[in-house]
Amino acid sequence: MKIIEVTVDPQGKTKVETKGFSGSECVDASRALEQALVFKSRNERLASFIRMR
């Protein structure tokens, strides 16, 4: 089974790990989720998410 593990520490910092992928699959799989989550920095994470109607 292919699994992406996202660990969020008590300060809100995140780590992404992949399991069960082969070759470049893991990079592609985690990239898609990371881009959706925008887990590059705390600021970017909030910017990508909170929108007003």
Add this chain to the structure above:
Amino acid sequence: MRRLFSWLAEEEICQHAVHSEFKLFTKQATGLGVRLNEWRYPVVIDLPTGQLSYDNYQGKWGNPNELNGFLQAYAVEKASLEARKLGHTVVEKSLDDGSIRLSVMVGGAA
């Protein structure tokens, strides 16, 4: 607090978060203001950039752990939502060090 982020995560505007101009101790800030538990001033989020503005006077006007908890809960809710949007199944587990681990089964459960 978790329900607050579920509401935010579903793009609902709830009564706990208001978009306005807020007066902090040292400055004004415009954005989405979130009231944290026992904080004197709101945490103001600039929506286009995600920049946080707040005054908690090194913890005397607001426990930093409340802000950390806010950010952790937000990250967990956001990650879960986005993973589910991609069609994946998500299992959440609390770790002994206070971290939260999301196991995202790619493509859903086997």
